[in-house]
Amino acid sequence: MGSFSLNYLLRRLLVFFLTVWVAATLIFIIPRLAPGDPIQAMIARMTQFEGYVENADLIIEAWRKRFGLDDPLHVQYFRFLGNTLRLDLGYSMANFPATVYELVGRALPWTIGLVGIATVIFFTVGNLCGALLAWYRTPKWLKVLIPMSMTFTSVPPALFSLLLVYIFGFLIKVNEKPLFPQVGAYARGTTPEFTLEFFGSVLYHGFLPAMSIVLVTFGFWALGMRGMMVTIEGEDYMILAQAKGLKPFYVLYRYMIRNAILPQMTALAVSIGTLINGSVLVEIMFVYNGMGSLIYSGIANQDFGLIQGTSFILIVTSALAVLIIDLTYPLIDPRISLEGR
Amino acid sequence: MAERTKDAPVAGGTKEAGLLNRFDNPWMNWKFLTGAGIIGFIFFLIFLGNQFWDTELALAGASPLNMPPVGFTNWRNQEGIPEHPLGTENSGRDMLALLIVGTPRTIGVGAIAASVGMGVGILLGFLAGFVGGWVDDVIRLATDVTITIPSLLVLIVIQAVLPRIDLVTMALLISMFAWATPTRYIRAQVLSMRESGYVQMARLSGVPTRDIMYKEIMPNLLPYLAASYIGNMTGAILSAVGLELLGFGPQRIPSLGVTIFWSIEAAALLRNMWWWWGIPTVILAVVFIALLLINLGLDEIANPRLRKAN
Numbered sequence: 151m152g153s154f155s156l157n158y159l160l161r162r163l164l165v166f167f168l169t170v171w172v173a174a175t176l177i178f179i180i181p182r183l184a185p186g187d188p189i190q191a192m193i194a195r196m197t198q199f200e201g202y203v204e205n206a207d208l209i210i211e212a213w214r215k216r217f218g219l220d221d222p223l224h225v226q227y228f229r230f231l232g233n234t235l236r237l238d239l240g241y242s243m244a245n246f247p248a249t250v251y252e253l254v255g256r257a258l259p260w261t262i263g264l265v266g267i268a269t270v271i272f273f274t275v276g277n278l279c280g281a282l283l284a285w286y287r288t289p290k291w292l293k294v295l296i297p298m299s300m301t302f303t304s305v306p307p308a309l310f311s312l313l314l315v316y317i318f319g320f321l322i323k324v325n326e327k328p329l330f331p332q333v334g335a336y337a338r339g340t341t342p343e344f345t346l347e348f349f350g351s352v353l354y355h356g357f358l359p360a361m362s363i364v365l366v367t368f369g370f371w372a373l374g375m376r377g378m379m380v381t382i383e384g385e386d387y388m389i390l391a392q393a394k395g396l397k398p399f400y401v402l403y404r405y406m407i408r409n410a411i412l413p414q415m416t417a418l419a420v421s422i423g424t425l426i427n428g429s430v431l432v433e434i435m436f437v438y439n440g441m442g443s444l445i446y447s448g449i450a451n452q453d454f455g456l457i458q459g460t461s462f463i464l465i466v467t468s469a470l471a472v473l474i475i476d477l478t479y480p481l482i483d484p485r486i487s488l489e490g491r
Numbered sequence: 492m493a494e495r496t497k498d499a500p501v502a503g504g505t506k507e508a509g510l511l512n513r514f515d516n517p518w519m520n521w522k523f524l525t526g527a528g529i530i531g532f533i534f535f536l537i538f539l540g541n542q543f544w545d546t547e548l549a550l551a552g553a554s555p556l557n558m559p560p561v562g563f564t565n566w567r568n569q570e571g572i573p574e575h576p577l578g579t580e581n582s583g584r585d586m587l588a589l590l591i592v593g594t595p596r597t598i599g600v601g602a603i604a605a606s607v608g609m610g611v612g613i614l615l616g617f618l619a620g621f622v623g624g625w626v627d628d629v630i631r632l633a634t635d636v637t638i639t640i641p642s643l644l645v646l647i648v649i650q651a652v653l654p655r656i657d658l659v660t661m662a663l664l665i666s667m668f669a670w671a672t673p674t675r676y677i678r679a680q681v682l683s684m685r686e687s688g689y690v691q692m693a694r695l696s697g698v699p700t701r702d703i704m705y706k707e708i709m710p711n712l713l714p715y716l717a718a719s720y721i722g723n724m725t726g727a728i729l730s731a732v733g734l735e736l737l738g739f740g741p742q743r744i745p746s747l748g749v750t751i752f753w754s755i756e757a758a759a760l761l762r763n764m765w766w767w768w769g770i771p772t773v774i775l776a777v778v779f780i781a782l783l784l785i786n787l788g789l790d791e792i793a794n795p796r797l798r799k800a801n
Contacts, residue, residue, distance in 0.1 A: 304783035
């Protein structure tokens, strides 16, 4: 256990900052690819929706000045990067006095909570199932049951959430009320506060969204884990461990899972992006008040600044998650730290 | 514990494995065959549908509204009629026609995006694995960055600027992110194969690099490439459906994702119009499961170790 090599650390940091820079640059470039400039495009969209915008020319002029759109492109670009670094993401057009930063600040904890808890559950359950699948002492019925539950693996979480809502939020009723709420992150009419009741309501509302991520995801991890376990079972040190008469559980935990979990951690870092993609859609399906719903409201209200800011922050968040996983990796795999020296 | 000794020819003589691989042909893999069978069957149904069903019914206003499938009643107590066996939705599109038209479009987006992504991936993967040096460094960095970015978010930003695009453009946009995983995968395979005996032999014999790539390494990579292609296709369809669920995508002739989007917008869930969102969802799920089976099967075909594990 211990220190990482400088090489490893620098490379991870480089990937992180490159990711953030690429995301910022993309978000700067994309609106400028559209015909006209962003303000004109915005007015055009407003006209599309409202029919006619009074004093459109004046508005365009004012906004152009406000955003400095008359400056040369590279000046705009560096100002944009500077603003982004300070997390000044501009105003939300639809909720005007509110800045994108405020809105994101309110939504991000919900998303991190939902995705974080779901990740812990599916990673633990998935890897345990995978390990049990390959372990020779696992009872037969379990080896039949687990693969059956893996059928869901490839179904997108958002579609699966539709099924879950239909079954548990609509069909199954207890005392004329659905078993689980269909939408929202907490009971309507309550305000977020640190009470047990509110906490319970959050868990109750978060159950279906979290399950729709967990149930379709854990099979993937079980499959990967099983593959690793099968490889490890053939290793010489396994034969030695058994010959030494070590307890089977000890062998399973210290010799097999301990080794097989390493590639799984790498895979987790790689899959963060996909995970965020999926959870954004799940949030939208459940009208869960996280980042996904924020993006969706941005799309619905043609609020481009909000879409940009939310996407950017989510990309930074996932890059950060990958960085954290990568940096904890040497702690569980001592070999990594020796490599660079 | 005799069955766990490594040198036993067929580990433990699991009966099923022996039966399925009767002629020791790796392609007689039940996962691969089942998956391919399901996809083949879906395309057969689409073909039949195109022959015998009026696909014009997929346009808005072509049929009565909100009809349930045959044998069911909707909330107005209307019974399903045989003219619209799977029911209709709230703008009068016939569900059966929608499925016939929409399913190949959805799969098509995946195929286009995956093909472009694979093409770029093969090129970059071989380049990185063979040339090495700073080329490898740059490609690896680009791959790492692209994989870290949640593609859907960037695609949403793009689509918010260009809201009405056709499916081919959407597929091309998706392929901007579909090259990274294959690149990383192929690079790793090329690196390991480069050191293998037969490649070393070829190099010692003075075989040109390009011939080593295409004649020595490529044929061995094919099953891996196929598995990777299918995985890529799943990812691309996932992205496309994701975008469609947000309301982007073609509106006149919807694909499956767009259909589900409209059903959610129209609160089909609360009106208990399960046929509207449920049937496309189930079909998508079946497509995804079939692709997963093909992927797993191809993995086993490519990797004898996994095969033995069964």
